Amino acid sequence: MAVRAERPDPHTAVMRELLVRYLDAWTPAVLRSHRRATYVETVPDDFATSALRVFGEFADRLTGHQLDVVILGSLTTALTELGAAPGLSLRSVADPADLTVTGPVLAHLDVGAGALDEPTAWRLVASLGPGKAREVLLALPPAAADEVTEYRTRLRAAGLPYAVTVELADDDRRVRLLLFATSSDKHLATFKNELWAADEFAGIRYRDPRDAEHSLVDISLTPQLLPLRRALLDELARRGTCTVADLQHHTLHETIYRPADTVGVLTSAASSGAITREPAKGRLSPRTVVSRRP
Structure with missing residues (x-):
């Protein structure tokens, strides 16, 4: 046997x-x-x-x-x-x-x-x-x-x-x-x-x-990002307005995700109208300013 x-x-x-x-x-x-x-x-x-x-x-x-x-x-x-x-x-x-x-x-x-x-x-x-x-x-x-x-x-x-x-x-x-x-x-x-x-x-x-x-x-190189979306929207609501770089810093230090994941979340949130961004068009860069939509 x-x-x-x-x-x-x-x-x-x-x-x-x-x-x-x-x-x-x-x-x-x-x-x-x-x-x-x-x-x-x-x-x-x-x-x-x-x-x-x-x-x-x-x-x-x-x-x-x-x-x-x-x-x-x-x-x-x-x-x-x-x-x-x-x-x-x-x-x-x-x-x-x-x-x-x-x-x-x-x-x-x-x-x-x-x-x-x-x-x-x-x-x-x-x-x-x-x-x-x-x-x-x-x-x-x-x-x-x-x-x-x-x-x-x-x-x-x-x-x-x-x-x-x-x-x-x-x-x-x-x-x-x-x-x-x-x-x-x-x-x-x-x-x-x-x-x-x-x-x-x-x-x-x-x-x-x-x-x-x-x-x-x-576990994935392209993980599901819903927990990060919640975390970043909460942080953005607390701050009011900040740059993408600020939120990348938050992602690195306060979540399990990588700074690069921040851009994907914010791009999706801007497309759905959950946040506003300045400038309004183009790729998100670390200097792009984002705000939580009321």
């Missing part, structure tokens, strides 16, 4: 892909501008293995640089072998309180996978956040909108002012909350691009935890 293969957890599959996609962008960027950087991983098995494989693909760029990989937990033989590449320094730390880092840092902190609990994760955020070019990818249980707002406040207090918070919901309505926080506007935009470029095979849909309608959105 054939043994039925266990179906991989869809949340894990999507989070692993997002991590790999972002590391593909983060690694060459950080090696281009710094001689030493640190990656922190709290899931010693799948995620650490995937990260080390990404770093191995940039072996040519590690020449003359040092990338410290710190595992919170135990090192396996497989990890030790993958971390033996020139330019990589692999070590483990049993107690998170003993963690030390150098240079730019990206930390993947997963509460629920491994032994990391939520209070320890937030202590790590507070200790890792201050400093130049620090970033965290934090996976948590689902939380209410007011809790998510508080999380963003804590991230800003830790020196990570730019963040995206997104719920990953599977077909069985199980939800994980993913937070990416950084001190770089550019890196926030990069992460969001990877967020929507992820494969759809895992059966995961996204949801903005601060969306009052709790709309689920399929």
